[in-house]
Amino acid sequence: MNKAIISFALSLVIGFGLGYLVFGVIMGDSDKQPQVAQTEPTQETSETEGQKEGAKEETATVDANNILNSKGCLGCHAVDSLGLEGGATGPDLSKAFTDVEGKHGKSIDEFLKEPTSAVMSSVIGGSPLTDEERTQVLDMLKQASEK
Ligand code: HEC
Known part of the structure; x- marks a missing residue:
């Protein structure tokens, strides 16, 4: 009875562990995309900085x-x-x-x-x-x- 519970719990843990591993790989991959996307807003910021200088004189x-x-x-x-x-x-x-x-x-x-x-x-x-x-x-x- 106890053994059954323990092995059930163990396989749960292992199952989750594997799940996390697989997920981690997938998520790790998809993480890279936002990072690439993040370089674009940075460029936008420097553009807005350019506009800001202009705005500084105008307004x-x-x-x-x-x-x-x-x-x-x-x-x-x-x-x-x-x-x-x-x-x-x-x-x-x-x-x-x-x-x-x-x-x-x-x-x-x-x-x-x-x-x-x-x-x-x-x-x-x-x-x-x-x-x-x-x-x-x-x-x-x-x-x-x-x-
Ligand atoms: C003598 C220095 C001093 C002056 C002058 C001053 N502040 Fe502050 N201010 C502080 C400090 C120090 C804090 C941080 C207080 C804290 O978090 O407990 C603060 C916090 C603030 C905050 C909260 C910001 C945050 O992120 O917690 C605002 C808004 C703010 N001040 C606006 C102003 C405005 C508007 C003026 C001008 C009318 C002004 N302060 C003048 C020293 C000053």
């Missing part, structure tokens, strides 16, 4: 007078995807528009009104953003996350 959104600069945000934050260099005290804000909710448990709009982190609390506490400024910040961070 007022990403020039030196942008809201993040005038509010001093760039003193602590870079926004890589917009080509904005900044301090390294705070995280790069390229993905903040999509990430803040998951990281801080509130929407980025709420975060900018009432930050949960100590540093940002004192930044915003010392100089709150008006509704209009916050909208501009959100616009820029939305753009950044879409690049």
Whole structure:
């Protein structure tokens, strides 16, 4: 009785093991395809970077007078995807528009009104953003996350 159970369990394990092996080979092969495909988006990124440089001159959104600069945000934050260099005290804000909710448990709009982190609390506490400024910040961070 016990033997039967053990050999049943063993053949299960072996069966699964073989299954995984075979699957691994198949998956391993198909893994290569996305890797090839991944080189293309990289090229696209450099294309968008080219467009970005153009956009930088054309639109007022990403020039030196942008809201993040005038509010001093760039003193602590870079926004890589917009080509904005900044301090390294705070995280790069390229993905903040999509990430803040998951990281801080509130929407980025709420975060900018009432930050949960100590540093940002004192930044915003010392100089709150008006509704209009916050909208501009959100616009820029939305753009950044879409690049
Ligand atoms: C004195 C430095 C400093 C300044 C100025 C500053 N920040 Fe921050 N900021 C930080 C730090 C440090 C963090 C990380 C806090 C944490 O994760 O606990 C942060 C976090 C954030 C986050 C959350 C990002 C994430 O991925 O967690 C956002 C959004 C943000 N800041 C926006 C701004 C904006 C907009 C301004 C300008 C109005 C600004 N910050 C000005 C230091 C600063």
